[in-house]
Amino acid sequence: xxxxxxxxSLCLIFLLGLCAxxxxxxxxxxxxxxxxxxxxxxxxxxxxxGTLEEYKEYIEKLNEAxxxxxxxMINVAQANHVSFRSEEFSKPFNSMAKEYMDxxxxxxxxxxxxxDVSDKDCEELVNRKxxxxxxxxxxxxxxxxxFTAELEALADQLRKIGKTKLAENIEGKLLQNKIIGYxxxxxxxxxxxxAAEIDEKVEKAGKDITPPLAVQxxxxxxxxxxxxxxxxxxxxxxxxxxxxxEASDPEVQKLAFQLESAIRRAEGEKRFKEVLxxxxxxxxxxxxxxxxKAEDYAGKVVLIDFWATWCGPxxxxxxxxxxxxxxxxxxxxxxxxVSLDDPDKAEKNLNTxxxxxxxPWKQMYDKKAVxxxxxxxxxxxxxxxxYYAINSIPCPILIGKDGKVISLNARDIELKEQLVKIYGEVxxxxxxxxxADDEDDQAADEAIPDVxxxGTLADYKEYVKKxxxxxxxxxxxxxxxxxxxxxxxxxxxxANSWNxxxxxxxxxxxxxxxxxxxxxxxxxxxxxALYVMKxxxxxxxxxxxxxxxxxxxxxxxxxxxxLRKMGKEELAKDLENIILRVKMHEYVESKNxxxxxxxxxxxxxxxxxAGKDITPDLAQTAILTVMGAxxxxxxxxxxxxxxxxxKALAEASNxxxxxxxxxxxxxxxxxxxx
Numbered sequence: 001x002x003x004x005x006x007x008x009s010l011c012l013i014f015l016l017g018l019c020a021x022x023x024x025x026x027x028x029x030x031x032x033x034x035x036x037x038x039x040x041x042x043x044x045x046x047x048x049x050g051t052l053e054e055y056k057e058y059i060e061k062l063n064e065a066x067x068x069x070x071x072x073m074i075n076v077a078q079a080n081h082v083s084f085r086s087e088e089f090s091k092p093f094n095s096m097a098k099e100y101m102d103x104x105x106x107x108x109x110x111x112x113x114x115x116d117v118s119d120k121d122c123e124e125l126v127n128r129k130x131x132x133x134x135x136x137x138x139x140x141x142x143x144x145x146x147f148t149a150e151l152e153a154l155a156d157q158l159r160k161i162g163k164t165k166l167a168e169n170i171e172g173k174l175l176q177n178k179i180i181g182y183x184x185x186x187x188x189x190x191x192x193x194x195a196a197e198i199d200e201k202v203e204k205a206g207k208d209i210t211p212p213l214a215v216q217x218x219x220x221x222x223x224x225x226x227x228x229x230x231x232x233x234x235x236x237x238x239x240x241x242x243x244x245x246e247a248s249d250p251e252v253q254k255l256a257f258q259l260e261s262a263i264r265r266a267e268g269e270k271r272f273k274e275v276l277x278x279x280x281x282x283x284x285x286x287x288x289x290x291x292x293k294a295e296d297y298a299g300k301v302v303l304i305d306f307w308a309t310w311c312g313p314x315x316x317x318x319x320x321x322x323x324x325x326x327x328x329x330x331x332x333x334x335x336x337x338v339s340l341d342d343p344d345k346a347e348k349n350l351n352t353x354x355x356x357x358x359x360p361w362k363q364m365y366d367k368k369a370v371x372x373x374x375x376x377x378x379x380x381x382x383x384x385x386x387y388y389a390i391n392s393i394p395c396p397i398l399i400g401k402d403g404k405v406i407s408l409n410a411r412d413i414e415l416k417e418q419l420v421k422i423y424g425e426v427x428x429x430x431x432x433x434x435x436a437d438d439e440d441d442q443a444a445d446e447a448i449p450d451v452x453x454x455g456t457l458a459d460y461k462e463y464v465k466k467x468x469x470x471x472x473x474x475x476x477x478x479x480x481x482x483x484x485x486x487x488x489x490x491x492x493x494x495a496n497s498w499n500x501x502x503x504x505x506x507x508x509x510x511x512x513x514x515x516x517x518x519x520x521x522x523x524x525x526x527x528x529a530l531y532v533m534k535x536x537x538x539x540x541x542x543x544x545x546x547x548x549x550x551x552x553x554x555x556x557x558x559x560x561x562x563l564r565k566m567g568k569e570e571l572a573k574d575l576e577n578i579i580l581r582v583k584m585h586e587y588v589e590s591k592n593x594x595x596x597x598x599x600x601x602x603x604x605x606x607x608x609x610a611g612k613d614i615t616p617d618l619a620q621t622a623i624l625t626v627m628g629a630x631x632x633x634x635x636x637x638x639x640x641x642x643x644x645x646x647k648a649l650a651e652a653s654n655x656x657x658x659x660x661x662x663x664x665x666x667x668x669x670x671x672x673x674x
Contacts, residue, residue, distance in 0.1 A: 044058075047107075056125075063098055063104070108129045148177065151170050154170055155171050161655070172215065183223040201213055213255075214252045217243070220240075237263065244259060281374075282372075288362070299421065300334050302334045304336050307338070307340070308340040311342070322360075339363055370382060374387060398415065451508055455515070470505070513534050517534065518562075556575055559575065563575070574593025581621050585628070600625050600628070603622055604638070611648075619652070630667075
């Protein structure tokens with residue numbers, strides 16, 4: 001489906017902002033009442049001779065009370081502009097958290113001593129205690145030592161009541177922590193000793209290797225890569241991978257896949273760190289079908305920019321790159337864009353973006369950017385991003401005239417300084433900045449024109465461009481004025497002023513786009529550009545709103561209705577999926593188990609009906625369903641749901657969906673640990 005990556009980005013960005021949707025003024029008004037109420041809530045004592053159900057109910061009740069108090073304290077801090085890192089907030093918060101956790105530990109210990117506690121219930125209680133102990137370790141100054149001592153005591157307690165397997169799991173965690181400690185401290189001697197012991201255990205275990213031992217083996221392999229002075233046996237990595245993949249325990253087999261991925265990532269990160277001052281291996285096919293030829297770029301300074309149309313910081317940097325390209329291209333400066341947009345799903349999106357933003361340099365899709373001569377185990381070319389573990393963007397890599405990397409983060413002033421160092425100053429470059437400043441100051445007093453009533457497509461496009469330029473100039477003017485007046489441009493005072501202004505300008509742009517979309521006889525390409533622009537404006541206006549959820553739903557639902565009237569059913573369904581995800585998030589936040597259950601069943605049905613045609617959009621919704629379920633203790637998910645989801649994602653015909661398998665496994669593992 002078109003624009004899948006953009007839509008996914010829109011949803012993820014929106015979800016990240018949901019927690020900030022409460023108006024600061026409303027919070028300030030309620031803060032004193034909430035604080036007083038929080039102080040009055042005394043923590044109840046644990047039952048003296050309770051049943052297992054009574055202890056579990058007590059623990060859940062305390063968990064809920066702790067979350068409520070934490071929310072209140074956070075709201076009060078935000079309303080009074082108190083930093084979460086300050087002692088004013090952290091000291092009372094940590095004290096409150098410790099008080100709750102100590103009571104929960106008492107109840108857990110009492111429950112574990114009950115007779116006839118099933119292995120499942122015992123494991124659930126133990127996992128909850130470990131989770132809270134980890135949180136407590138972050139609070140206390142002696143956190144690590146206290147955490148270790150508590151785990152040792154818990155393992156002893158479990159052995160005394162006959163829960164040997166659980167005790168061994170905890171002892172395995174202790175050993176894992178010890179290994180990690182040696183890596184962090186650079187203790188090669190003790191690391192070597194414990195690594196040799198793990199080698200022997202893995203060899204003796206054969207196919208009976210357990211999950212704790214498998215995890216320890218993984219830590220040994222990855223930890224060895226961080227200890228430069230340590231020389232690992234050459235065959236260890238291969239032996240561990242073979243042992244894990246051939247294990248009789250399916251959980252260990254899953255870890256084999258994770259270990260292989262982690263090894264590739266660690267090796268890529270090492271290559272990326274070491275490529276500075278060395279040759280950057282690069283090749284592939286451009287979007288116009290031509291092949292990259294190293295000789296075409298010999299003796300030139302080349303910026304290889306890993307980016308995407310859905311990446312805000314990437315797009316923010318483009319004007320600077322265009323400016324440098326214009327100033328230094330004739331001297332030998334070249335740019336190659338490596339786009340992480342999906343070529344199968346977003347080709348029109350990328351082409352429209354490049355055309356609209358007048359980008360002059362060549363582009364290459366990430367999947368088509370490959371390392372010459374490198375093949376993976378399946379015999380396929382290795383992509384540059386895989387080879388160098390480029391997992392986050394923007395990632396602009398600057399290569400000098402000699403073909404060697406001179407910067408791994410050539411953005412903003414860094415790019416200019418490097419080019420000035422190589423080519424020297426370009427006359428008029430700074431003058432352009434001064435002229436632009438004057439234009440911005442003049443634009444500050446310019447009135448916003450009305451949206452054309454019965455305009456043409458060209459009229460509406462020109463209007464959007466004009467209003468966007470005006471906003472850009474007024475923003476720069478506001479920043480300069482703020483600095484002159486001693487106001488921090490990042491302050492709440494400035495942000496509120498800009499949000500009000502930005503909402504006005506973007507709302508007018510949205511109105512113009514809505515009129516343009518309804519025009520008759522516009523081409524598919526023109527509609528695609530307007531569609532993308534409309535979604536971008538919804539995203540921006542959502543972020544500027546005090547009521548993010550309401551704004552997003554209202555604007556998106558109105559757009560869905562408009563698309564249906566125009567016969568764009570497929571696009572309407574895509575947006576409905578986003579709405580469903582937002583609703584599910586809302587149900588989790590409000591603890592509305594009944595509505596969440598209904599929405600989750602709807603997702604189950606969609607996954608089942610989709611079969612191998614499951615889309616990345618639906619895969620994302622399935623993952624959110626599993627995540628949401630873990631946040632609702634009262635919700636009982638249908639048995640086999642996660643297995644069905646994993647099977648659907650793994651067998652999907654779309655390779656992009658298959659990539660979500662690891663994400664879902666991680667979510668499931670985290671849920672199991674909790």
